[in-house]
Amino acid sequence: MADIKDTLKKMAEQIRDERNAGANTALRVGSLLLAMIDAGADVDKLRKIFICKDQDDFTGFMLKLLGGMEVGEAVDSMVAGKGIVADRNGRMQLSRLEVRDSAVFKEIIYNRLNAQEGDTSYSENGVIESVALESDGTYTLKLRKRWENDFTAFQEGDIVYGIVNNLFSTGEYYASWMRVLSKNVPANSISVLSYPDSEVPGGKNYPPTELTIITRRGNAFNEDRQSYWYLSATTDKCLVWLEGVTKPVLEQNNYYMILGRLPNLDLFDNLPVNYKHSYIFARAGIFGELYRVDWQGLPVQELVDRGFWSAEVASSDNPYTNTQERADTVWHYGCKWKCLMTGTADEPQYAAAGWAMLEGNPEFTIEIGSTKGWYFDIGTFSTTLYITGKLYNRDVTDHILDADVSWTRDTGNVSEDNAWAVKRAGAGKNLPLTIDDLGPNYTNMRVCTFKAQALLRDGQQFEVAENFVTF
Incomplete structure (x- = not known):
């Protein structure tokens, strides 16, 4: 060319x-x-130079279609479109895409919603392409190949089942339970035996049918194939992990993990379970962090009993702690105390900033004592009455203010007793007494009662206690 x-x-x-005239x-x-x-x-x-427009042609060089491309009767629409449409911005629209090896996507959009119904099995599975009933009562199931070198993964002893909707009548569904006897890899088929009605859930088994999706639920003898993981959106309404499955009817010890509504099992009978609520059940758990909240979403602290309070423990490398998830408790003088501050060195008692009393004797009481005992010679009577306050089985006298202690006397003479009370209003926790404090008629009456009342202030609250002695 x-x-x-x-x-x-x-x-x-x-x-x-x-240039010559007449030459051309x-x-x-x-x-x-x-x-x-x-x-x-x-x-x-x-x-060899141009691409034909009226017949098939090709080029060994790159072909740039800067304006886009349309193949067939192209209509640009996700609903009523047809053909192939490719624009200059890299968008392509077509009805079907088949990839032989692999496809790489930056993002896959399923109309922003991926929904499925029925039960989802995470185990070996296959679609029955044809069913042949053999003379010995077994079935030969030919399984559909999803690609050229796709061969069944079912093994001998596998417990397989499938659920089929009866679309030809009322729409009910039924299950078919089988055990794999052998498999034919070149034919991509398996030989199965149907379980009798007495060995399947519901007490009724059905023969296998074409187009049924079957999956492995366990294995009759191979322990490595006796686990099963499935998501149920029909009856169980939960995510379940099973172990040790050797037959169609499950035992309670087959349930190793449940996420969702709990099935009615005997092992839940003694628990306050609401079968309409969702739970997490597992044989064991390993947690980095575990938070407990109530129905309002508020944290629930776990109380950990650390036994009797010890000053050595309080100053050790593992002291008493309080976190959002847990709080240590101790016993001290018959009362149970909750730790309020991690690492506190305070002894659990009234007014200790690091502790709060949970259980024990909550009563504030006072006792009245005498510096010279309770036996006197009337001619030389002299003593001092004093009060001792107790709360949580401990002495709290030092926390009682003198101004919060009042004394009254009862000799039967109201006016004399009131005058005495006014005179001794500032006595505080200690009340000195002489023979004159017993009243003018004591030698005749021989009865005089002194009553003490004390207040113990605790922030915005206060406790009141009373006691009396009679001479």
């Missing part, structure tokens, strides 16, 4: 550059035109 191009170019240049004759110009026509008539040579 290059030789023809050079020849035509030389003939055209000869006509262009000719009709013969010379016509010869150029005829040569051009002959060159254009060589279709095979033109096909």
Whole structure:
């Protein structure tokens, strides 16, 4: 083609550059035109340069379609579209895409919703393509190949089942339970035996049918194939992990993990379980962090009993702690205390900032004592009464203010007793007494009662206690 191009170019240049009058004759110009026509008539040579529009063609070089591309009767629509549409921005629309090896996507959009119904099995599975009933009562199930080298993963002893909707009548569904006897890898088929009605859930088994999806639920003898994981959106409404499955009817010890509504099992009978609520059940758990909240979403602290309070433990590398998740408790003088501050060195008692009393004796009481005992010579009577306060089985006298202690006397003479009370209003926790404090008629009456009342202030609250002695 290059030789023809050079020849035509030389003939055209000869006509262009000719300066002699009458030299460019009709013969010379016509010869150029005829040569051009002959060159254009060589279709095979033109096909090496141009791409045909009227028949199939190809090119070994990159073809750039800067404006886009349409294949077939192209209609750009996700609902009523047809053909293939590719625009200059990289968007392509087509009805079906088949990938033989692999496909890589940055993002896959399922209309922003991926929904499924029924039960989902995470185990070996297959679709029954055909069913053949053998003379010995077994079934040969040919399984559908999803690709050329797709062979069944079922093994001998596998417990398989499938659920089929009866679309030809009322729409009910039934289950078919089988045990794999053997498999034929080249034919991609398995030989199975149906379980009798007495060995399947519900007490009724059905033969296998075409187009049923079957999956492995366990294995009759191979322990490595006796686990099963499934998500139920129909009856169980939970995510379940099973172990040790050797038959269609499950035992309670087959349930190793349940996420969702709990099945009615005997092991839950003694628990306050609401079968309409969702729970997490597992044989064991390993947690980095575990938070407990009530129905309002508020944290629930776990109380950990650390036994009797010990000063050595309080100052050790494992002291008493309080976190959002847990709080230590101790026993001290018959009361149970909750730790309020991690690492506190305070002894559990009233007014200890690091502790709060949970259980024990909550009563605030006072006792009245005498500095000289309770036996006196009336002629030399003299003593001092004092109070001792107790709370949580501990002495809290030092926390009682003198101004919060009042004394009254009862001799039977109200006016004399009131006057005495006014006179001794500032006595505080200690009340000195002489024979005059017993009243003017004590030698005749021989009865005089002194009553003490004390307040113990605790922030915005206070406790009141009373006691009395009689001479």
